[in-house]
Amino acid sequence: MIKSHPAQNLLRDYVAGDLNSASALVVATHVDMCPHCQRHCSAIEAELSAEVFQNSAQLGDSDMQLMLDAIFSSESAVEQRPLTAETSHDGMISLEGKRFKLPRSLARQQARIGPWNKMIGNMWRASLSLGTDEVANLIYMGQHCSVPEHTHRGSELQVVINGTFSDEYGQYSDGDLLLLDGTHKHTPHTNDEDCLILAVMDAPLHFTSGISRLLNPFSNLFFR
Amino acid sequence: MQLQPNRDAPRTVMKTTKPDEAEHLTRLLATVAGDRCRRSFSELFRHFAPKLLAYGSRQFGNEQIAADLVQETMTNVWHKAHLFNADKGAPATWIFTIARNIRFDILRKNKHRRDEISADELWPVLAETSDSWGDDYALDHGILMQEISGYYAKLPDAQRVVIEKIYVEGKSQQEVSDSLGIPLGTVKSRTRLALRKLKELITE
Secondary structure (H helix, E strand, C coil): CCCCCCHHHHHHHHHHCCHHHHHHHHHHHHHHHHHHHHCCCHHHHHHHHHEEEEEECCHHHHHHHHHHHHCCCCCCCCCCCCCCCCCCCCCCEEEEEEEECHHHHCCCCCEEEEECCEECCCEEEEEEECCCCEEEEEEEEEECECCCCCEEECCEEEEEEEEEEEEEEEEECCCCCCEEECCEEEEEECCCCCCEEEEEEECCCCEECHHHHHHHHHHHCCCC | CCCCCCCCCHHHHCCCHHHHHHHHHHHHHHHHHHHHHHHHHHHHHHHHHHHHHHHHHHHHHHHHHHHHHHHHHHHHHHHHHHHHCCCCCCHHHHHHHHHHHHHHHHHHHHHCCCCCCCCCHCCCCCCCCCCCCCCCCCCCCCCCCCHHHHHHHHCCHHHHHHHHHHHCCCCCCHHHHHCCCCCHHHEEEEEEHHHHHHHHHHHH
């Protein structure tokens, strides 16, 4: 049962197409997994379309006719790109002997997922190249894994794809979406379950306690 | 980040088009899909094109790009009318989502590369097949501080002392230079060497 959903304004920006690609992908992944937010998105689409289409611009008859003629003589874009059948990809990823089924939004992105790199501890990371300036990463935390306490210098959007992790604020499982920023100081960890996360970050983490500060010069290597 | 200033308008006002109009537009879409009816499409076009143009003008501030948005959106409506599903929402909503996707791509195409993620990947409004992924993402089946300490332990003593003073105790390089009685240049070079070494150790 998904407990943590995007805020109304985040969902609205997503539906309006106003989020950057990486953030939109995180929200899309949550929505894929969350029937509640799917209904919400449909409602927002209806609202936005009503709002947007209240206004009309002047369009002369001859211009309209020209456009119509062009449309009627246009070829149907022949199956531009099979959106779902990235045929060689099965929507599964394998890591550490386990297989994960990707939500639809991510399965479409399977070809963009780079190689898995081991970070320190029982953590792995694969970046998703979205062809944009933003960075999205899949992060896998094995069982009994913990990340030292840190804050987020920019903001970070995460969605749990599979598994469970906890921090000082709660426990997050499949589909839960988190928005973290500089006001959150937290220590994520897993217990008996492992966890696969999609994360989008706009600045490296900043570790805040004790010896983990040793990580700060490398934080951009691991956590970006 | 908002499309319209009246974001806080009461919900009731937003309740889309009047039911009659939506039904009429739905019938038009059905005849376009079933009979390739140009007259029905022309009526749809006259209804939506001015609205789409207003949307595009507001989004792009450019009449030509706005006109492209209208053209591209309505071309999709003409060819893909069969994908409209009245159970999922009103025709206006469907057409809005098509325009939203096209706008998303136009905004990005201007400055970016070809391999960029496209709106259709995020919102598969016009996907021909509905994918069959189930809702179960079930599994088929720590960064440890000791480990970090282990990396640091591999540094030569002289470098490790400098790194710990800077990154654990939070001292400046000048302070480290003063407290250890070594030149500032030496502190800097030891820091640099140590970071390079650690990076190798951690990423190998």
